[in-house]
Amino acid sequence: MKKEETGVPYYTSPGRKLDGKPYEGTAKVKADTSRIDRLKEQLRSTRAEVDVERVRIMEEVYEDTAGYQQIIRRAKFMATLLERKKIYIDDNLFVGSMASTVNGIYTYPEWNVEWMKEEKTVEKSKNPEDKKANEWALEYWDKRALKPRTLEIFEKKYGFNPNPSYDSGFVVSFFDWPGGGGNLNYPRIYNNGLASMIKEVGERQASLDMRLPNANKIYFYEASLILMRSIIRLAHRYAELAREMASKEKNETRKAELIAIAETCEWVPENPARNLREAIQCHFLCHIIAEIEQVGCGYSEAYLGQNLEPFYQRDKAAGLIGPEEAKFMFENLIIKLNEIGYYYGEKVALQNSADLGQSISLGGYTEHGEDATAEMDYLILDAANYLHLPQPPLSCIYTEKMSGKFLEKVLDLIGTGIGMPQFVNGDVMLKRALNLFGDSKKGITLEKARRTCIGACVGSYVPYETGHPVEGQPNLGKVIELTMNNGYDPRTKQQIGPKSGDPLTFKTFEELYAAFEKQIQFNEEVLRRGAWIASM
Structure with missing residues (x-):
């Protein structure tokens, strides 16, 4: 087999096999603007469509788990969905998707079904299977969804119906669509791997006394184990699909790429990431799981570039990649983030076009109060400057210690007119975090507060510690x-x-x-x- 001469070898795993036979092909990460252009065109030309797959599986699992604790029902539902959802692999360097097609969108009747009534979702179902699932969703969630339950509790508590305020046009309420969020601890996963977390949770569960005060912990640990194992299983499904595609692929370069995808997904997120490509794949797969479970506006990526910086620097020092290859990888990730969306009816779609607020923060402070800007922050700006896509929103966390060189880079992107990055005052964010969370009971130290990041549009989180609900x-x-x-x-x-x-x-x-x-x-x-x- 003739090996490709260009690019930098990225995978040199010993004992590599394909169809049980030794395989010597080497996948290479090579900056390829034509591939990025094709993926961007695919993104822009593919119409977003509602996929009823999630609701069909929800109906089945909810009927089978009646009487279970709610957290266990949700975990079993997610495990079944991740095992059975349709998956695909396209030309993107990374795998993972919300629904079964590019730009496919799931629906979330557990939040609100009013839009389904208004838009006659049942009548407009594409096939009998979808119609049955939509009928079930309307019947089951009509009184159980978040919105009707909230209104019921509100009226009992405060003695009046709040609907007139919402119906008047005064506000788009928090429970009409999913707002608010936080920042998941992605670095813990790609630095440690889910296998180590499964072991830790299992040990905690085993050490618990089986008494009523511990009931919530017991159920939480059990649900956590179910979900983490199902995430690993989803990664392995992608690996299996990649190997199947590789066995049929005639082009040797593409065959090597598919084997690289398989090797990546066989390793992460189960194990600690070993390089930048594995870290990004791990990050995105875990991020998409959060969106599949309950898509919302505000799952922040925090200081993604700075979190990935150690992987980038190690790979660069080893001669595996350079800035162009890292930028190329991030361009692939940006396209993946733009494929995620949600639909809660025409009104919400017209209001914000399913903007998910998957914000990335740049610059800011280190825990010790120094300039935190990383080389990956520069590369993220370069990738955004090439693609000009709406997601993820970028925020420059300005501090007086930020370099003029980085500010010029930020201004270059702003000058393109795409509306990002936004400037956020890092010192004000720090003071706000300390005011809200800086007492001994809440445990947010000065060091943690210095890492406050942006979530959604202008919300701020202390990474892995706090979040925010969008009130409306x-x-x-x-x-x-x-x-x-x-x-x-x-x-x-x-x-x-x-x-x-x-x-x-x-x-x-x-x-x-x-x-x-x-x-x-x-x-x-x-x-x-x-x-x-x-x-x-």
Whole structure:
């Protein structure tokens, strides 16, 4: 077999086999703009479509697990979904997808089914199997979904129905679509591997006394074990598919690439990543699992470049890759992140086009207060500058210790007009984190607070420690309308807010502003209470 002469060998595993026979092909990571262009065109030209696969499997598992603890039901559902979901491998260097096709979108009836009623999802089902699944989703989740349960608890607790505030157009509520999130501890997975975490959880579970106070821990540990094993199984499914495709592939270069994918997925996320490619694959596969379980706006990537920096530097020092190869790998990842989306009806789609807020933070402080900017941060900017795609949003965490060279790089990308990175004041983020979480009970130290990152659009998290619920998106124009109508909503013909006074009797701007404050305080309190209940 003739080996490709270009590129840098990336896999030299001994004992490599294909179909039981020794295989000497070497996969090479070679910067290839034509491949990136093809993948970008595929992304842009492929229409996003709803995939009912998740709901079909949910129906089956929920019927089989009636009476189980909810956390166990969810774990078993995810394990079944990851075992049976349709998977594919395209020309991307990395594998993993939300649904069964490029730009495929799952639905999440456990959150809200009102949009399914409004858009006649059952009637528009493509086939009898999808229709049956959608009928089940509407019937099962109609009263059990997050939104109806939140409204029911709200009215019992506070004595009035909050729906008028939502229906008036004052706000897009937190439970109409999944907002909020956090930052999963991806580095722990690609630095340690899921196998070591399974061992740790198993030991903790075994050491627990089987008593009522420990019930929640017992179920949590069991669910964790189910899910972690299913993630490894999904990776192995991709490895099996890659080997099957390789056995039929005639092009030797492509055959070597498929074997490299198989070897990667046979190793991570089960084991610690050994190089940059394995670390990125591990990161993305675990990220997509979180989105499959409950897609939402706000699963942050934190300081992804800085977390990957040690792998990049080791590979570069060993002569395995250079900056162009690392940039190429990140371009592949960006395209994968842009394939993820969600659908909660036409209204939500028009509002934010399924923007997931998979934010990456750049720059910022180290735990010791120094400039944290890494070489990978520069390469992320380069990759974003080439692709000009909306995801993931980039945030430059500005500090006075940031170099002028990096700022120039940031400004170059801003100058393209794609709207990123945004500038965020690192010192303000630090103070806010300490104010909110810096006491001894919450345990956020100064060192941890210095690593505060951006999540979603402008939310901030202490990585692996905190998150945030999106309470909703208020419409201040509507507040002014309510103010000018003494709390009465001309659209819904209801008294939405408090009677703050007839504006025709106001003699000063201060009186008008005081009335405005009454309206916004009341409606934001409705919004906040609903979000707190939904987050329980």
